[in-house]
Amino acid sequence: MAALVTAPNLPDHDGFYAELLAAHKGLTEAESAAMNARLVLILANHVGDREALREALALARKAGG
């Protein structure tokens, strides 16, 4: 792992976590899945680094067991 930042990097992570949950509030499971998909695309474009994204995909998949 080189391109992906896995060390703490997000100011007020508790605040972000709360915002993330709040953004999904009132959505069905399917609507939440759709919203997450949009979010992934938006963030991927913001990151803009294919290697970092590749590492992020691998980490996310691996962490799922």
Next chain:
Amino acid sequence: MPYDYQEFPYVTPPPLRGMTEGRKPAVIVGAGPIGLALAVDLALRGVPSVVLDDNNVVSVGSRAICWAKRSLEILDRLGVAERMVAKGVTWKIGRTRHRDEEVFRFDLLPEDGHKMPAFINLQQYYVEQYLVERSRDFPDLIDLRFRNRVTAVERFEDHAVATVETPEGAYRIEADWLLACDGAGSPIRRMMGLDFAGELFEERFLIADIVMKADFPSERWFWFEPTFHPGQSALLHKQPDDIYRIDLQLGWDADPEEEKKPERVIPRIEKVVEGRPFTLDWVSVYTFQCRRLERFTHGRVVFVGDSAHVVSPFGARGGNGGLQDVDNLGWKLAAVLKGEAGAALIESYDAERRHGADENILNSTRATKFMTPAPGIERTFRDAVLALASRAPFARGMVNSGRLSLPCAYPPSPFLGPDESALPAGTAPGRPCPDAPVGNGWLLGRLGGGFTLLGLDCAPPEIEGAASLRLDAEGWLRRRYLGEAASAVYLIRPDQHIAARWLAPEAEDCATALAAAKGL
């Protein structure tokens, strides 16, 4: 006005007139655009061919309609592109809509300085007609045999033999090279028991040609989930003769025979054209696949076009990919037949065009997954892109209704090189020559049928086996071929792909690169 189908005459082939035929250098199976283009390409190089076709009319229905710039450049070399451009509908704007909102628009030719347009739409039957007529310019070299169906193929080390059925009986024909241009369902591929590996997509599309007087602009329109066809996709293309081509996604459960019935088709199309009056010219239902043969060359049998590889139609990579096969194979076959190159050169056709097919299959598979996503997460992400497209510019580029055919750049190989990195990336070895205005004409028109050593703002070395051409590098020619460099020399193959380039080579460097390009 619908096309007037003319039957080509069946002529008793020589063996059934009691004449003995010797071995033919090239026997082409299939008189579609690919087989005919190959026959013309070979004829221009002085190589005679026999073209066998089981039918005696041009293709029924529009079928391949989008001809890309590179295909037109190839067909210009063969002598039919000017006629095609004059007849065809030229377009370069594509619009993609989601529901009723435009989410993406592309302009295919942002750059000036090309003889040929980015794309034209022209029904396949016209292309076949023009190529048949062009073939008649070579009565001593092209022997077109309609209603001659190949029923068996035998392979030998240095030739192949085909058994041919005609209305008057069967005969056998021997060939140094048998070129299977017999389409996606290739009977020859089946006879040889060859595996055709890849993906079949579980999706059906209805395709219709309609005759309609309307004022639609010459653009490609694609709809995701249009209100007139909920949940599915649709595509509209303008063709000559007031004919429009409409493709409508039906879903996998659709019954093809039911869907083709006018009482089913007409109401669907009425919705697309918003009640404008039209008549139905041709209807078909298709599924699509992205597959290719593991190898395109099997000894003296060579597969060309759809017989070797098929892609989904979105992206116009079928006919256009096949013409690049012809472009790649024609000169190699001629060189091998004339003893100017080793048979290894034919293997480079296999390697280069498999690379081209893989590129087409990759693009086509990606577009297909976007257009017809599997239920579940594929669908979720597809819908996410469409939902974002009208709000965020980044997502517009991800909307994929087919990445339209671009010419293939061949990968580094022993047949290509050396390269000079100070020169522009767009003219690196393996790439097709970009056209540019030269005097009153065009660069591609100045390249002959053989190898060319092109000197830009310098005299190219004189070597045997390549024509030397010196041009003053101005405007587009300078921009595309020199960039910041003062002068350069390019070795250009007969298929107008760049073989090698230098700033200031010795004759020996050029001769070495030429020998490598010929597989010597």
